[in-house]
Amino acid sequence: xYELTQPPxxxxxxxxxxxxxxxxxKLGDRYSLWYQQKxxxxxxxxxxxxxxxxxxxxxxxxxxxxxNTATLTISGTQAIDEADYYCQAWDSGIVVFGGGTKLTVL
Amino acid sequence: xxxxxxxxxxxxxxxxxxxLTCTVYGESFTGYYWTWIRQPPGKGLEWIGETIHSGxxxxxxxxxxxxxxxxxxxxxxxxxxxxxxxxxxxxxxxCAWSNPQYAVGGTTRAFEVWGQGTMVTVSS
Numbered sequence: 631x632y633e634l635t636q637p638p639x640x641x642x643x644x645x646x647x648x649x650x651x652x653x654x655x656k657l658g659d660r661y662s663l664w665y666q667q668k669x670x671x672x673x674x675x676x677x678x679x680x681x682x683x684x685x686x687x688x689x690x691x692x693x694x695x696x697x698n699t700a701t702l703t704i705s706g707t708q709a710i711d712e713a714d715y716y717c718q719a720w721d722s723g724i725v726v727f728g729g730g731t732k733l734t735v736l
Numbered sequence: 737x738x739x740x741x742x743x744x745x746x747x748x749x750x751x752x753x754x755x756l757t758c759t760v761y762g763e764s765f766t767g768y769y770w771t772w773i774r775q776p777p778g779k780g781l782e783w784i785g786e787t788i789h790s791g792x793x794x795x796x797x798x799x800x801x802x803x804x805x806x807x808x809x810x811x812x813x814x815x816x817x818x819x820x821x822x823x824x825x826x827x828x829x830x831c832a833w834s835n836p837q838y839a840v841g842g843t844t845r846a847f848e849v850w851g852q853g854t855m856v857t858v859s860s
Contacts, residue, residue, distance in 0.1 A: 720844040
């Protein structure tokens with residue numbers, strides 16, 4: 631079965647750039663998506679089709695996908711960005727999520 | 737975009753059947769994938785499966801033998817049944833809608849709208 635791997639945690643200071651990685655076999659050959667989830671809330675889609683933002687998602691969120699790794703970047707990280715971030719892909723009719731990365735804004 | 741409101745029993749005993757329903761407001765069923773996703777306490781997201789208005793379904797292979805996702809178009813609802821539950825099925829369960837404009841001709845799913853979540857606990 632297809633697997634996506636994410637590091638468990640990332641820490642940044644306010645105003646810095648937060649980078650999240652998601653690794654999977656030939657992930658760059660399929661679309662990656664990213665979700666933000668705050669405690670007690672459903673996830674929010676922040677990136678789709680590797681690098682597109684849904685309406686209402688701030689420009690500081692960006693994405694890329696190549697080779698075996700998809701990347702989510704938050705530029706100028708704010709305290710409100712502290713959350714868990716999950717990557718997602720689709721493999722042979724099955725939706726796959728990464729294990730999630732917890733962002734701490736110090 | 738639709739709005740989703742879900743409901744169902746929150747406490748089950750081992751071996752019982754989990755049953756949840758999601759009501760869709762503001763959108764018809766036609767042409768969309770309707771999905772269930774769960775999240776055990778303190779853990780990540782797990783896709784359970786999906787149904788489309790034609791009645792087709794896709795399930796997570798790890799749950800396929802115990803899952804049924806169905807829809808009632810007359811009530812604008814879709815439902816999840818998970819049989820023979822154990823403590824490992826304890827989780828928050830979400831219903832979700834994939835926006836086809838984000839999903840590139842069905843080659844992926846993009847969950848833009850989610851239900852509020854239902855905590856289901858399995859305990860004897």
